[in-house]
Amino acid sequence: MFEYFPNNYTWSLAVMSALNRGGQISEIDEACRPLKEVAGVKALHGDQTQQRAWFESWMKVAERVERLGRDDEVAKHPLSAGRKYLRAGLYYLLAERMPSHKDPRRLDAYKRGIDIFGRGLLLRREPVEFVEVPYGAHKLPAIFSKAPVAGRAPCVVHFDGLDVTKEIIYAAVADEFRRRGVSLLIVDHPGVGAALRLLGLPSGPDTEKPAAASVDYLETRSDVDPKRIGIMALSLGGYYAPRAAAFEKRFKCAVAWGAIFDYGKCVSDRIGGRGEPSVPGYAEHVNWVFGCDTIEDTLKVVKQMTLEGVADKITCPLLIVHGENDRQVPLWHAERTYEAAVNSPGRELKICRLADGAAEHCGADNGPLIVDYMTDWAAEKLGGNPAGI
Incomplete structure (x- = not known):
């Protein structure tokens, strides 16, 4: 398996999930590159500093891709907007995957992810x-x-x-x-x-x-x-x-x-x-x-x-x-x-x-x-x- 984070199976697995589901490699790299220094903590018990770092970095990329999609939608380019929304939704859900469920930001990210993914399906005219x-x-x-x-x-x-x-x-x-x-x-x-x-x-x-x-x-x-x-x-x-x-x-x-x-x-x-x-x-x-x-x-x-x-x-x-x-x-x-x-x-x-x-x-x-x-x-x-x- 391609392991972006050689010492962190859990994070590398999430990277592969993004790649296998339509994520764009440069956007994935943008989300992951700032995380290399904190990636070495084994994920079993959860490290809050590490979890926050992942969440914030992936949210940043998700929000940017969503913004670009909204620009396309305003310009009446629904197919282009929809494709970006599908990726943004994926990134929100991958951000949401890592923090404790007790972190209130997690539920907000989940709601944003499913909403924008759903919008992407509609604009792409998926059946x-x-x-x-x-x-x-x-x-x-x-x-x-x-x-x-x-x-x-x-x-x-x-x-x-x-x-x-x-x-x-x-x-x-x-x-x-x-x-x-x-x-x-x-x-x-x-x-x-x-x-x-x-x-x-x-x-x-x-x-x-x-x-x-x-x-x-x-x-x-x-x-x-x-x-x-x-x-x-x-x-x-x-x-x-x-x-x-x-x-x-x-x-x-x-x-x-x-x-x-x-x-x-x-x-x-x-x-x-x-x-x-x-x-x-x-x-x-x-x-x-x-x-x-x-x-x-x-x-x-x-x-x-x-x-x-x-x-x-x-x-x-x-x-x-x-x-x-x-x-x-x-x-x-x-x-x-x-x-x-x-x-x-x-x-x-x-x-x-x-x-x-x-x-x-x-x-x-x-x-x-x-x-x-x-x-x-x-x-x-x-x-x-x-x-x-």
């Missing part, structure tokens, strides 16, 4: 709708990306991971799914994005519940084929998607974009200093995601998040993709998931090798390689068109 998925007394914010086909199209429900949002997902995969004739419903489910930040909904083991709500919503749409719905999720989604497919039988396929067989083991290892953290202040972050006050309480929740006794209930095709050099989640999680999913017809384990690329966590070192493979596979399983439409 999207901003929708809400009814979920008990709440409504989960989502982006519906419509495939350019007549009639009812197949659709993939896409969940997030531990620390990303629907906008980050959209920037990575939506266009490739559309090109293959597959619509996409990207949901901020409990524990992530707006569901966590604006609705206060924590995550938990039973992700089949928001997944079922997502299918319920899709069944109300006249442009979705209810018999061709799949589910996909990345990172912690390597637990979320297989769990949902095991108990929600309306899914016709499932993709684990990075495997997690035993999340309790992952969290225990991370807290113990084994493996790299995806965000700084890891313990505080997982407490927030799972609605707990202490790491001990969080461990009680996440130790329930295992695919042992669950994966064998998956009866639709399952694709597991995992990098052999994943420094967050060891490869055995993917191998155990595959071995346990004995009732999944045509189950597949795709290991991305260092020799080819996409070998880091969720293919962070080469996003297009892993996205191509997953979207081709899903299109084949759901009756889309991997050759393109």
Whole structure:
């Protein structure tokens, strides 16, 4: 993986996220260059000076790119404005990723990021709708990306991971799914994005519940084929998607974009200093995601998040993709998931090798390689068109 910060995996991972999702390299360098002197602190426990430095530098670039977009909009150049807004939104969300959730500036950056990203989608005339998925007394914010086909199209429900949002997902995969004739419903489910930040909904083991709500919503749409719905999720989604497919039988396929067989083991290892953290202040972050006050309480929740006794209930095709050099989640999680999913017809384990690329966590070192493979596979399983439409 290209490591802008050789001694800071967490920051380098965020740089690759920007590069894989349309960030402009000179703007990324502008945000990162002032940070080299403070980049050497290991991110596990969180260093407030370091976190503030990242936040302020990325916010500065995001605000400048947004300003340039507004100049384009005033000049009645909406496509140019929209492209800048999409990048600005990405940069705001990457700035927001690093500080403690207790920092009030974080919520402001998040709101600015999703607002300007949404404005960019509209000005670029992307075929999207901003929708809400009814979920008990709440409504989960989502982006519906419509495939350019007549009639009812197949659709993939896409969940997030531990620390990303629907906008980050959209920037990575939506266009490739559309090109293959597959619509996409990207949901901020409990524990992530707006569901966590604006609705206060924590995550938990039973992700089949928001997944079922997502299918319920899709069944109300006249442009979705209810018999061709799949589910996909990345990172912690390597637990979320297989769990949902095991108990929600309306899914016709499932993709684990990075495997997690035993999340309790992952969290225990991370807290113990084994493996790299995806965000700084890891313990505080997982407490927030799972609605707990202490790491001990969080461990009680996440130790329930295992695919042992669950994966064998998956009866639709399952694709597991995992990098052999994943420094967050060891490869055995993917191998155990595959071995346990004995009732999944045509189950597949795709290991991305260092020799080819996409070998880091969720293919962070080469996003297009892993996205191509997953979207081709899903299109084949759901009756889309991997050759393109």
